[in-house]
Amino acid sequence: xxxxxxxxxxxxxxxxxxxxxxxxxxxxxxxxxxxxxxxxxxxxxxxxxxxxxxxxxxxxxxxxxxxxxxxxxxxxxxxxxxxxxxxxxxxxxxxxxxxxxxxxxxxxxxxxxxxxxxxxxxxxxxxxxxxxxxxxxxxxxxxxxxxxxxxxxxxxxxxxxxxxxxxxxxxxxxxxxxxxxxxxxxxxxxxxxxxxxxxxxxxxxxxxxxxxxxxxxxxxxxxxxxxxxxxxxxxxxxxxxxxxxxxxxxxxxxxxxxxxxxxxxxxxxxxxxxxxxxxxxxxxxxxxxxxxxxxxxxxxxxxxxxxxxxxxxxxxxxxxxxxxxxxxxxxxxxxxxxxxxxxxxxxxxxxxxxxxxxxxxxxxxxxxxxxxxxxxxxxxxxxxxxxxxxxxxxxxxxxxxxxxxxxxxxxxxxxxxxxxxxxxxxxxxxxxxxxxxxxxxxxxxxxxxxxxxxxxxxxxxxxxxxxxxxxxxxxxxxxxx
Numbered sequence: 319x320x321x322x323x324x325x326x327x328x329x330x331x332x333x334x335x336x337x338x339x340x341x342x343x344x345x346x347x348x349x350x351x352x353x354x355x356x357x358x359x360x361x362x363x364x365x366x367x368x369x370x371x372x373x374x375x376x377x378x379x380x381x382x383x384x385x386x387x388x389x390x391x392x393x394x395x396x397x398x399x400x401x402x403x404x405x406x407x408x409x410x411x412x413x414x415x416x417x418x419x420x421x422x423x424x425x426x427x428x429x430x431x432x433x434x435x436x437x438x439x440x441x442x443x444x445x446x447x448x449x450x451x452x453x454x455x456x457x458x459x460x461x462x463x464x465x466x467x468x469x470x471x472x473x474x475x476x477x478x479x480x481x482x483x484x485x486x487x488x489x490x491x492x493x494x495x496x497x498x499x500x501x502x503x504x505x506x507x508x509x510x511x512x513x514x515x516x517x518x519x520x521x522x523x524x525x526x527x528x529x530x531x532x533x534x535x536x537x538x539x540x541x542x543x544x545x546x547x548x549x550x551x552x553x554x555x556x557x558x559x560x561x562x563x564x565x566x567x568x569x570x571x572x573x574x575x576x577x578x579x580x581x582x583x584x585x586x587x588x589x590x591x592x593x594x595x596x597x598x599x600x601x602x603x604x605x606x607x608x609x610x611x612x613x614x615x616x617x618x619x620x621x622x623x624x625x626x627x628x629x630x631x632x633x634x635x636x637x638x639x640x641x642x643x644x645x646x647x648x649x650x651x652x653x654x655x656x657x658x659x660x661x662x663x664x665x666x667x668x669x670x671x672x673x674x675x676x677x678x679x680x681x682x683x684x685x686x687x688x689x690x691x692x693x694x695x696x697x698x699x700x701x702x703x704x705x706x707x708x709x710x711x712x713x714x715x716x717x718x719x720x721x722x723x724x725x726x727x728x729x730x731x732x733x734x735x736x737x738x739x740x741x742x743x744x745x746x747x748x749x750x751x752x753x754x755x756x757x758x759x760x761x762x763x764x765x766x767x768x769x770x771x772x773x774x775x776x777x778x779x780x781x782x783x784x785x786x787x788x789x790x791x792x793x794x795x796x797x798x799x
Contacts, residue, residue, distance in 0.1 A: 323483075327628040336377040344371040347426045351414035351787035359774045360787055362387050366408050368417055370396030387623055398422055403507055405454065409473060410501050411494035413508070413785040424451050424781060427789035430759050431779045432464070435790075438762035443774040443793075450642070451762040452635050455784035460548055460614075464489055464517050465596070466524075466541040467500035467584075487531040489521040489544075498534040508727045512582065516556060516575070521545060525572050532561045540567055543596055547623065550633040553612035557597060557625045563590045572606040578734040584608045587625055611688075614664075616640065619696050621664055627686045628661040632782045639754065639780045639790055642667050643727055646752045646776055646794040649673045653724035656748070658712065658739070658773045663689025665702060665727055669697045677720055678703040679711050709738040714745055734760030740767045747771065751795040756782075758791045765793065773798055 339357055345366040348354040350705050353367025355375065364375060372394040377513040377580050379386040381414045402408070402416040404513045415423050428449045435443050452458060470488035490503035505514050524531070532539035542561040548554050556767075557706030560568055572588055585608040587602045603625050611622040615630060616637050623629045630636035643665060644737065647655065649672040657666040662685050671695070678701060680686050702720075704711055708730075719724070726748045728735065734757065743751065751772060755761035765774065772795035780790045 334781055336380060338374060338376045338390055338556065339387075340374045342373055342375045344373065344396070345369055347787075349787075357385075360385055360676070364388060365414065366417065368396040368399050370398055370685060380695075387405065389613055390550060405505070406503060406651050408502065409471075409493075410491050410503065412491060412586045415785045415787065420451070420455055420784060421782065424449050426787070429787055431777065431791050434758035434762040435765070435774075435777070438759055439765040439769075440771045441766055441774065443777055446777045448778065449779040449789070450635075450638055452632065452781050452784050454634055456507045458634065458784065459546065459631050460550070460629065460747060461631050462506065462513055463543060463545045464493060464503070464540075465500050465534075465543050466521070466531045467498075467537075468533050468539060469499055471496070471499040471501045485525075487521070487525060489517050491530075494789045500510055500534075500539050508549050511544065512554065512579075513548065516546055517544065519578055520558065520571070520575065522533070523571065523578075524736070527567070527570065529567055530562075537594060538562070540564055541571075544593060545598075545625070547612060549612045549614045549623065551613050551615050555585040555587070555612045555623075555625065556583055557603070558600070559589045559591050559596070560719075561591060563592065576607050582786075583608060584612050599684075614673070616668060619667060619692075619735055621662060621667070622688055623662060623694065624684060626682065626686055627688050628685055629664065630782065633783045635663070635761065635780060639792065642778045642780060642792045643729075643752050643754055644672065644794060646778070647673075647725050647727060647750060648794075649725065650678070654721050655725045656723040658688055658714075658726060658728040659730045660703065661685050661729075663692050663701065666701050666703070667692050667696060667698055667730065669727070670701050673725070674700065677700045677723070678706060680705060681707055709736045712739055712742050714742060717742065717746050722746055725750045727752045727754065729754040730760075732757040732760065736763050737740050737767075740764060744768065745772055747797055749797050753793045753795065755791050755793075756788065758789065761791060761793065765795070768795060772796060772799055 342355050344353045344355045346354040347371055352365050355362045363386050372390040373389045376390040377387045378383050399417050400419050407416050409595040417462045467488045470486040471493045486503035488500045490501045493499045493501055532542045540562045545557040545558040585605045588604050589598050591601050599643040611624045614621040652674045655673045655676045660680045663678050666676045666678040681748045683705040689703045750761050763794040775796050776794040778792045782790050
């Protein structure tokens with residue numbers, strides 16, 4: 319008998335009134351790392367499923383054209399499933415594809431790029447190069463941020479046990495959809511082992527001292543977040559963020575970290591953040607000990623990374639990504655190249671030895687300061703950097719003053735490029751554009767806008783984030799003649 323979904327007029331009904339559907343076959347993977355099933359021509363998105371699973375699916379939300387559900391009972395697991403690597407899989411919300419073989423993950427990411435180009439861009443493009451997989455699929459991130467909270471997330475099993483949990487202090491990750499709940503993490507496999515040592519030491523020392531963990535609803539508490547950077551050079555930066563300006567407690571905590579990890583940390587810093595959100599881009603950074611930066615290395619170049627700097631979070635794959643971008647730029651040594659959204663100038667300095675001059679533009683002033691330093695320490699004299707909102711800096715007047723670019727490399731944030739930026743690029747008419755993107759969907763939207771003057775002649779996906787649905791994609795565009 320066909321399953322009858324609730325109509326839109328019944329949205330107010332509770333989840334328990336939505337149907338449980340037996341023996342559903344999961345057939346594919348979909349957006350946001352979910353799996354996909356079709357029931358009576360209705361698409362249902364299901365987290366942590368695998369193509370080939372047969373499961374009983376509980377519908378959690380019903381919309382006009384789709385539904386969301388979860389696996390209530392696994393009837394027959396898919397043959398492609400593998401054992402997840404992490405004990406927190408399925409709860410913390412990260413690494414949502416741990417149960418899928420890595421080669422299958424790559425296949426899904428390749429298809430994601432293909433779908434974006436064919437369904438969103440709807441422009442002509444050549445055969446897509448096979449995705450460049452990551453040689454290291456665990457402990458690959460150079461930056462992690464953990465949240466401290468006095469409201470540890472309790473699993474359904476813990477709640478059903480009837481046991482009391484008076485100690486709710488946690489150090490870990492926000493639960494998806496619950497801003498005030500944090501899952502206490504015993505071990506995360508995304509960053510080198512010292513990252514876990516640092517987090518657990520800070521947590522236990524704070525508990526021994528009786529320090530308060532942050533209350534995300536009340537917006538109060540001493541221990542708030544910690545950021546840990548581990549560079550490809552082995553250098554380590556730790557930035558502890560406090561929610562109260564308690565001089566004695568901060569001094570004691572920072573001293574304890576310095577003593578415990580003596581000789582292992584390159585940079586130890588702290589921030590006192592009394593505002594409502596966790597961002598530290600507008601906060602004063604205090605240096606407790608060590609250097610004010612750490613260094614990454616690529617092909618003999620050294621890149622300084624500060625506490626507010628953006629740097630690709632997978633250092634080893636970033637090198638592969640930048641090599642693709644440089645190859646796509648097809649430089650002969652004399653071009654004027656614009657590097658838009660330059661960050662700390664990594665790409666700009668990486669390609670500078672192969673071209674005449676590079677102009678980099680970036681929104682964050684601190685990043686531009688780092689970019690200039692990175693040029694200086696590497697003896698690179700043919701770069702120039704400007705700070706400001708891209709749509710405000712990159713204007714027709716700016717190009718008239720600094721020269722029409724022969725080549726542009728653009729690496730925008732997930733939202734893609736502003737229409738004003740696209741218009742200036744079209745007016746400037748560089749011979750080649752290399753578009754690096756962490757979001758194939760917004761990249762495809764922008765490619766459609768550029769299609770009036772440019773044709774796509776190369777596409778290269780790169781996997782920067784194993785066990786997640788995210789994929790980087792590099793596209794080369796050539797001016798139509």
